[in-house]
Amino acid sequence: MDYHDMLARLGEGSAHPGGFLATLKLLDSLSLPVGSHILEIGCGTGRTACYLAKSGYQVTAIDLHRNMLDKAVRRARQERVDVRFIQADVAALPFPENHFDVVFVESVTIFTPWRSALAEYRRVLKPAGLLVDREMVLSGSKTELMSRRLKQFYGIRTLATATAWRKRLKQCGFTKVEVKEHSRSMGKWGVDHDPHREMDMNWFEDERMQRMSLTNDRLLAKYGKKLGYAVFAARAPLEVKKEK
Ligand SMILES: C[S@@+](CC[C@H](N)C(=O)[O-])C[C@H]1O[C@@H](n2cnc3c(N)ncnc32)[C@H](O)[C@@H]1O
Numbered sequence: 548m549d550y551h552d553m554l555a556r557l558g559e560g561s562a563h564p565g566g567f568l569a570t571l572k573l574l575d576s577l578s579l580p581v582g583s584h585i586l587e588i589g590c591g592t593g594r595t596a597c598y599l600a601k602s603g604y605q606v607t608a609i610d611l612h613r614n615m616l617d618k619a620v621r622r623a624r625q626e627r628v629d630v631r632f633i634q635a636d637v638a639a640l641p642f643p644e645n646h647f648d649v650v651f652v653e654s655v656t657i658f659t660p661w662r663s664a665l666a667e668y669r670r671v672l673k674p675a676g677l678l679v680d681r682e683m684v685l686s687g688s689k690t691e692l693m694s695r696r697l698k699q700f701y702g703i704r705t706l707a708t709a710t711a712w713r714k715r716l717k718q719c720g721f722t723k724v725e726v727k728e729h730s731r732s733m734g735k736w737g738v739d740h741d742p743h744r745e746m747d748m749n750w751f752e753d754e755r756m757q758r759m760s761l762t763n764d765r766l767l768a769k770y771g772k773k774l775g776y777a778v779f780a781a782r783a784p785l786e787v788k789k790e791k
Contacts, residue, residue, distance in 0.1 A: 550701045551658075553759050555614035556750045560594035560741040563654035563681055564776035565734035567741070570595055570653065573728070573778060577679065579604065583648040586671060588637055588664075589655030593619025593630065594741060599651070600628035607647070609635040622743045638663040642671045652680040661705050665719040672783035678721060680779045684709045686731040687773030697770065700762055709777040721781035728778040733771060 554562050561567035579585070581603040590596045590608035592615055600606045600623070608630055610616050616632050623630045635641050637659045650668045668678050685708045697703045707715070709729050716724045750756045 548755050548759070550759070550763075551612050552614070553756060554591065555612055555618065556747040556756065558592055558618055558745040558747070560592050560744055561653075561739075562591055564683060564730070565681070567594060567739055569681075569728075569734060570598075573679070573681070574599075574602075576727070577677075577780075579649060579677075584646070585649040585651055586640075586642070586647040588650060588652040588668070589658075590619055590632070591615050592745070593622045593632065594743070595651070595653065596630045596632070597623050597626045597628050597743075600630045601626065607631040607633065607642075609633045609637070609640065611636050618745050621745060625743050637667055640667045640671050644670050645673045646671045647676060648673055649677045649679065652678070652682075654681060654683065656680055657682050657703050657705055658701075659704060661715060662719065665715065665721070669720055669783050674783060674785045676783045678716075678779070678781045678783070679727075680781075681728075681776060682712065682779070683733065684712060684729075684775055684777045685773065686775035689773065693770050693773070696766060700759075700766055709775075709779075712777065712779060716779060716781045720784055722784055724779065724781040726777050727780050729775070730777070731775040733767075733774050733776060 561570060582605065584605045585599055587596045587606065587608040590610050593608060596606050596608035596619065613634060616634055619632050633641065637655065650672055656664050672678060685706050689706055694706055697706060709726055713724050713726065
């Protein structure tokens with residue numbers, strides 16, 4: 548069982564820094580045109596995807612994890628919203644080029660090979676389409692041991708400062724790269740009530756889950772002060788990419 552299996556079993560609806568309330572605030576500030584076609588990357592149990600659909604957007608959402616997606620599908624059914632959920636890897640998105648108005652990501656890119664992920668976000672965005680990505684960033688100095696432990700437990704593949712992420716986005720061809728939010732702490736999540744949260748029964752009796760929960764607390768106590776988060780907004784270039 549890995550970290551994402553644990554989140555899926557817990558049915559966590561907003562597993563990212565700042566939680567769902569931060570997402571609501573962010574979406575409010577973005578004022579995305581109603582009817583926009585949004586791709587949510589790494590949608591987890593679908594809370595944001597369903598909220599976006601309810602708000603009048605056309606939503607497609609992908610995640611690699613089957614248990615997450617099954618819960619997302621049931622959530623959409625309960626909320627009576629229409630979201631197209633697809634099991635897929637960010638490194639090989641099953642969509643044509645120039646397809647979406649917005650790519651929305653919260654706490655996913657750090658778990659992936661970032662160059663492939665950013666290249667895929669860019670490929671599927673329409674010219675001048677908007678990428679919004681909230682990721683954990685480094686706010687203090689990292690040690691090799693810290694990177695190794697975070698990689699081992701959370702599966703984090705890249706730990707970089709907000710400045711380094713800005714450079715990465717530019718390197719990958721994004722324009723108008725902005726840091727919309729930057730916090731030197733991780734913020735809280737899981738504090739607001741999620742009426743459609745679906746927790747697997749008896750997880751608390753599972754010793755592996757208990758051990759993982761303890762390790763999570765220990766790692767956050769040890770390294771939390773060196774971690775923060777940032778929200779990046781960037782535009783795909785204006786020229787139309789040609790289908791291969
Ligand atoms: C920390 S959770 C965040 C989920 C959701 N965005 C949220 O804020 O609640 C990270 C999510 O990314 C998904 N994920 C990780 N690597 C992925 C990949 N390579 N392709 C697609 N999804 C991935 C995980 O399955 C998990 O649902």
